[in-house]
Amino acid sequence: MPHLIEMPRQAYDRFLRDGLRELFDEISPITDFTGTRMKLEFGEYRLEEAKWSERECRQRDATYSAPLRVRSALTILETGEIKEQDLFLGDLPLMTTNGTFIINGAERVVVSQLVRSPGVYFTASPDPATGRRLTAAKLIPNRGAWLEFETSNKDVLSVKVDRKRKIPVTVLLRAIDMQDESIPEDERGTNDRILEWFKDIDTNEDHKYIEATLAKDSTENRRQALEEFYRRLRPGDPPTADNARSLLEQLFFSDRRYDLGRVGRYKANKQLSLVDAPTVRTLRPADIIAIIKKLILVNNGKGQPDDIDHLGNRRVRAVGELIQNQFRVGLLRMERVVRERMTITDPEETTPSALVNIRPVVAAMKEFFGGSQLSQFMDQTNPLAELAHKRRLSALGPGGLSRDRAGFDVRDVHFSHYGRICPIETPEGPNIGLIGNLAAYGRVNDFGFIETPYRPVLHEVGTRSAELVGRFLAEEVKDGSGKVIGKDGQQVDAAMAAALANAANDRIAVLPFASTETAYLDAHSEEPLRIAQANTALDEHGNIIAARVEVRHGEHPRMVLPIEVDYMDVSPLQMVSVAAALIPFLEHDDANRALMGANMQRQAVPLLRPEVPLVGTSMERQVAIDSGQVLLAEEDGEITSSTANFISVKYQSGREVRYPLLKFVRSNQGTCITQRP
Structure with missing residues (x-):
């Protein structure tokens, strides 16, 4: 069985190791608006020692955090002079060994979020007029504009860019026809070229999708398609070929504005049978063509639509990714300030620290830990409540669902939940099915599945x-x-x-x-x-x-x-969560009563005289150890002394360690934490 709080700890370690590096690489280099005066680059970063220990932070009502410093290099482009400096980017809250954060002296938990995975999804629904099954496709990026493809009952394929007006899909195909630079501009995106791309796919004599769409399309080549594309997305602005080209480039092919993400690229490759490298995080014209090909195939009954509630299409945003997204917001605000300052300051006089204002970064982190729906005051009624809170999965929160709009299908138990999300432990009331718990043996992989x-x-x-x-x-x-x-x-x-x-x-x-x-x-x-x-x-x-x-x-x-x-x-316990696995003879329980039992165990107040239960399920020991409420020896050794306040251990390596015990400490819920030797 994996360690029960492995998920948040691994996610935060990944953020410190790789996430911060990705963020600095994303915004580096920062240049002024003209790109001719200065350039600021970020290099290696390091976390220094925390000012106070976890225990001291609790006593002082302080935040358990460490200073983050990054090496920066400012290049004066006119002279080539480089000024290097270590920048302080604020204090980064650290995760405790128990998978929590101490913010202003109170322990908080960042709950993992269950969201729709980036990637390509095909759905089918019957047409109200004819009853025929029509297919739609959605391309959801990690960051950037959504693409939504639809099929009409007259066989016309259309696309919506970022929920704006519909355009025939052939307009987009003409606009992205830029692979072969040897072809003159006016000969790109012609009807013949588009028909050539789909000649092996669009073979249903009763439903010629590409021909029907071309008949609806008023453009004839790439230049006209770009102008039409611009007109639909920016209705007020006069369309020019250059403006349209740069808009298309920014929307889908620029890594600053569009990011499929590692997961999105992996899912798109799998769904469309592509072989793009995982590092190709923007869209390519071949991706859009592959989506339309698959859309036609599913319309012709040669492929299956996706089940959007399947756990293969939903992924976990763990604590590391949530913090990384918030940190990105702070860095982008900081970047804007830096670019403005670069424009008005004298290059000879300025230094990296004079350009960088860390307030947006500090404010973004404060806002996340203090005010986010997913940063919660830890439920500490008893050790099980604490452990279950760290293993919780929420479909609510920024970028997720809202409880008012969530239908029955999203809340329901799905066959793909087996061994991954507990079918029993979920709140009663408006959040039922939207908040779940990781199953006892479940773990989250690198892609978040x-x-x-x-x-x-x-x-x-x-x-x-x-x-x-x-x-x-x-x-x-x-x-x-x-x-x-x-x-x-x-x-x-x-x-x-x-x-x-x-x-x-x-x-x-x-x-x-x-x-x-x-x-x-x-x-x-x-x-x-x-x-x-x-x-x-x-x-x-x-x-x-x-x-x-x-x-x-x-x-x-x-x-x-x-x-x-x-x-x-x-194991037979594999399909349920830790709290449900503590219920003896669970298989003889009605599901509704088991749900109440699993939830009520987390509300039990600690006993003055704890006793061993008469009937157990073998999960009790694992819960006690992984909850973080018991002291564990780091290696083999001998206990040299044991009092009500301390336990001293002499390890085989020769070192002697004295462990203080918690005595009458107030928990977050006002219950009493006392450790006995």
Whole structure:
């Protein structure tokens, strides 16, 4: 089982290690408005030591933070002179070892947000007039203008740029026809070129989408299309070819204004079968053409629309990414101030510190930790409440849903939640289904998708593998000379395993068995697989002994032969959250009562005399350790003294450490925290 507060800690470490570097690279270099006077670049950054410890910050009502300094270089472009300086960019709040932040002496938790992943989505809905299924597509970037494609009942494909007026999709196609510079401007984006791109795709005789769209399109070449594109997006301004070209460039092909993000590029590549490098974070003309091709295919019934509530299409914005987005806001405000100052100050006199005003950065961080919907006063009623708060997933917040507009589908339990989001633990009332909890074994991968572990069910094994002993052979095995080493159906013992090392093949077919390894899968990877339950009958060597096995295949339960099983659950507790996993005999509980039980455990006040429960579920120890409310030894050692206030430990390495115990400390909820040796 992963550490229960691994998610926020890893996310914050990633922000300190990579997120800050990305932000400084994004805004660097900053030049003045003319680009001829000065240039400011940011280099290496470092976090210094925190002024006070966590305990002192609580006592002083201070923020647990560390000064952030960055190396800057100001180049005077006229003379080539470079002035270097270390800049102080404010105090950055630090995460405590327990995954919380101490802001003005109070412990706060930044709740992870569950949002629609950047990428391309295809949806289908019946046309009210004809009843025919029409497909729409959305290209959602991490930052920048949305593209929304639609199909009309007259087979015309149109596109909306950033929720503005609709334009025929061929206008956009003509405008982006810029790959081949050898073709004269007036010959680009012609009807013949567009028809050539789609000749293998638009093959349905009853519905010629590109021809119908061209008939609706009043433009004839790239120049006219650019002007029409500009006219639709900027209705008041007079359109010129240069203005239109720079608007298109800025909207989709400039990395300052448009960012698909690493995740968006990964999802787009997967959805459209592209092979773009993960570093290509802007749009390319080929991406738009690929989206329209897939749109036509889905309209013709040759592809499936996406399920927008599937967890493969929703990702977690953990604490690191949320802070990074807010820090970006502060840096962009700071950049504007720097550019204004560059224009009015004397290049000879100025220094980096005179140009940079850190107030916007400090204000952005204060605003996030003090006022964001996702930065919350930690629920500290008891250790379980604290742990559950750090593992919470919210669909609300900036860039997310609002509880008034969220429908039933978004709130409902989805089959892809299995092992990732708990189907039981969610609040009752207006937030039901919008706030969830990470399942006990779930973890978040680098792209922000939730993964859950499974045991691979293997059908063959290497001749030198440690897992060979105890297997049943599925075929006769011979050595290089043709001598039979083992017969079909025979169980491998240690002597036979040694002999099989000389087998003619490197791998041997065996009857299906559950491996001791684990593999983490996200929701999309899991969909085509057949996954058995954790209580599937196995012998002592892990071989499947049932004649037929109950499996999950996508959203359908099925009975299959053992040879068809791909993976197996690691634990029956895998599908529920930590709080629900503490309920004994959960499978005999009604779902509504289990929901209340899981929520009410978090409201239990601590006991004066804690006692061991008569019935447990094996999850209690893990919850106590990972909640951060118990002291843990760092390595093996000997306790040299233990009093009501301190525990002293002499470790094997020779160092002696004295740990102070918490005595009658007030928690955030006014309950009493006292540690006893």
